[in-house]
Amino acid sequence: MGSTRFDVCGIGNAIVDIIGRCDDAFLETHGAAKGHMQLVDAETVSKLYKAMGPGVEISGGSGANTMTGIASFGGKAAFIGKVGQDDFGGVFAHDIKAAGVAFETAPSTSDTPTARSLVLVTPDGERTMNTFLGVSPELGGDEIDQAMIADSAVTYLEGYLFDRDEAKAAFAKAAGYAKAAGRKVSLTLSDGFCVDRHRDSFLALIKNDIDILFANEAEITSLYATSSFDDAARQVGQDTQLSILTRSEKGSVVVSGSDQITVSAFPVAEVVDTTGAGDLFAAGFLYGHTKGLDHETSAKLGGIAAAEIISHIGARPEASLADLAKKNGLIG
């Protein structure tokens, strides 16, 4: 798979995270479901922002985070997503390019603002997200760069895109281009509530088009409407070729048909902010996979990247993931 211009092309929402700390009572008062992402409208995001404490702004977006992770490992990554013509749009575009990811999607010409997510981090390090998508779902089929996708070993799609019809259509188009070029399509389920909103669409997509699926425990059990992780893992083994199920401190399980490989989590001194743990796990796995490494090593690379990201505020790597992987003997 080394002959393509890009190892992975990600498609997702282009979001700037506004990260602040709060206690559990604040989440309850504002009706935010702990650990989840909820979509909010302009009025609600403004009200909630006013109520929350001081913030730190760091570029985010699930798929975009994953692409910067792949670049940090030394992989070749590209991203397709929509920003507005405002400060936050400038910040998003700067940060992803400065991280070494190809990003060529033109900013919107409308006045609609760039997407922002109020990320509330509780004392236990858990993050709860309130996302105003703004201009992000305006990403249309026309902006899916066919040449870029045909020249990427894997096209990676974030499930969050399913929340808006136009973005969902762009998503389908991208999968089509990848298949036509003989490339692989990967999907992350993104969020348990998101899966709940689109269960049937996701199941159909997974059975027909997805080569590599990422999901955490809440997402995969939501997909199969079961409370048993083992049951969900067994079912997903029948529905798709390769899936990687993450279980936080319990590590991950790589499922391929009836084969299951369990890989333990990488140790973390202190969990500061879990934002981006899943995104960075996917980065490590996809980097390993596109470099032809075995599933176990790829899952370990995912674990290292997830451990780095949860040890600090924000969902973009601060340390070189390539250096971390080398230091731990996973890559040469």
Place this chain on the structure above:
Amino acid sequence: MGSTRFDVCGIGNAIVDIIGRCDDAFLETHGAAKGHMQLVDAETVSKLYKAMGPGVEISGGSGANTMTGIASFGGKAAFIGKVGQDDFGGVFAHDIKAAGVAFETAPSTSDTPTARSLVLVTPDGERTMNTFLGVSPELGGDEIDQAMIADSAVTYLEGYLFDRDEAKAAFAKAAGYAKAAGRKVSLTLSDGFCVDRHRDSFLALIKNDIDILFANEAEITSLYATSSFDDAARQVGQDTQLSILTRSEKGSVVVSGSDQITVSAFPVAEVVDTTGAGDLFAAGFLYGHTKGLDHETSAKLGGIAAAEIISHIGARPEASLADLAKKNGLIG
């Protein structure tokens, strides 16, 4: 001094910091003087931003940082400064109010952008700033809230304001209001290069209007055009009633006439980013001073606040400074 609505009212540039890491070679390539603040125009800030790595956005501005520090100690602080109508203006206004500081200056109605500073942090933790002032110097005399200043025990001015004539006039007006109400006026010299640009104006102001002066070693030696700290300390003792000179890891010296009290620095496990060290030192001292504490205790409060700020990225406190001060037995 406990009978006023505010302990301290700060007047300064309203800036959002864009903080990124770089090596010393990057500073050289881009002609940035390490450890200093240089003013840059729109074109230069845009060019430099393009060249630098991914950033984190955190509200800043020297005087504004100081006010959030005072609020974190439990003091009553207000801030006067000018933002634009863009995302960064919204971020600045939100963060300072969310930190508990009164901020009522109306945003500009022009299209000029909110001020931003590219803060480049080298591996030794030293910060080098490249500031595009944008709309900030549009703060005019009309926006200096006389009632607010008359109701503040101390009005605190940042020397950076001297770089633009209109802001300098606003600065003079504020000092006049404070004096008329029988309040104290405090000034920080902000930056050695800034002092160099305005030496005579600063000297006249200090001799006539300033009750409490803050300066670091580079600034005070620049003010008196001497290479000797002791010489500068002796001279400033003749020129103003109370001055507090900070010397990084050597601690601080409180100068009052021919009296000098030396206070050692508060220990720091690891210097991550020195941005805001002086700003937060001033916060601690002013908090103590307005609460009627002695100079030594006030300087120790300054040291604790500076130590907190340099142990993480960004110039706004992450921990409660009141809790830190209590834990160290400095306040009850």
